[in-house]
Amino acid sequence: MDRIDGRTSDQLRPVAFELGIAPYAGGSVLVAMGKTRVICGATIEENVPRWMKEQAITGGWLTAEYSMLPYSTQTRKPRDIAKGRIDGRSVEIQRLIGRSLRAVVDLEKLGPRTVWVDCDVLQADGGTRTAAITGASLAVAIACRKLVKEKKLDTPPVQKLVAAVSAGVLDGNTIVDLNYEEDKAVAVDFNLVATEDGDFVEVQSSGEESTFSNGQLDEMLALGRKGIAELIAAQRAVLARLMVTPPPS
Numbered sequence: 001m002d003r004i005d006g007r008t009s010d011q012l013r014p015v016a017f018e019l020g021i022a023p024y025a026g027g028s029v030l031v032a033m034g035k036t037r038v039i040c041g042a043t044i045e046e047n048v049p050r051w052m053k054e055q056a057i058t059g060g061w062l063t064a065e066y067s068m069l070p071y072s073t074q075t076r077k078p079r080d081i082a083k084g085r086i087d088g089r090s091v092e093i094q095r096l097i098g099r100s101l102r103a104v105v106d107l108e109k110l111g112p113r114t115v116w117v118d119c120d121v122l123q124a125d126g127g128t129r130t131a132a133i134t135g136a137s138l139a140v141a142i143a144c145r146k147l148v149k150e151k152k153l154d155t156p157p158v159q160k161l162v163a164a165v166s167a168g169v170l171d172g173n174t175i176v177d178l179n180y181e182e183d184k185a186v187a188v189d190f191n192l193v194a195t196e197d198g199d200f201v202e203v204q205s206s207g208e209e210s211t212f213s214n215g216q217l218d219e220m221l222a223l224g225r226k227g228i229a230e231l232i233a234a235q236r237a238v239l240a241r242l243m244v245t246p247p248p249s
């Protein structure tokens, strides 16, 4: 089946990572999956949230924020601050990003620090939450390496890379990495987050005014896993290049 943009059902959009675009962050990445582009910044603060101190919890914390820049959507989306409240979708997405990254960071090893992950959508064409996770994984890995370089830690607390991709069922066909046009049309919406070992961090699958079969769920899982393996290979290539040439600072 040919898709709206000519891709095959198992084909990701072109993936690109631009490093060091926000030099004051500990690690920053502009991730692109086709037309979807998200700025991911990781900043490490030498402090932990008050609730951790109050409950005498050792180690560090990682938290995420997500927002869409007003001009990232086809019709301008007002900033949350202009509306006086953060919208439910953003809350849902930033919690997903936080959970995904915490699954691969050794918070004990991080020590009494907070990793702030800030994801700002520059251009939205479907899959912004998944692109944010894939980009943030690299930004956090880079920021944590810097801690080692600065001799604040012996080894980086990032245990694994994590990546995410969407999938769905469109006209009975299972497809991966949906663009906005596809996202609007699908009967099933699926988001997968997994580590470089292929272990799952989160599997979200919901029928949009419809149901899906066991077979379709298996197909979406298989497409998602294949896509994530490709994304992790792309992340690894970026990190390997970084060993040779450091990012601009």
Ligand code: UDP
Pocket: 073, 074, 077, 089, 124, 125, 126, 127, 128, 129, 130, 180, 183
């Ligand atoms: N979208 C939009 N305005 C919004 C929310 C979403 O234009 O306020 C578009 C955008 O292209 C986004 C897509 O709808 O990527 C799908 O949104 P969804 O909530 O499924 O999240 P995403 O797929 O981006 O993770």
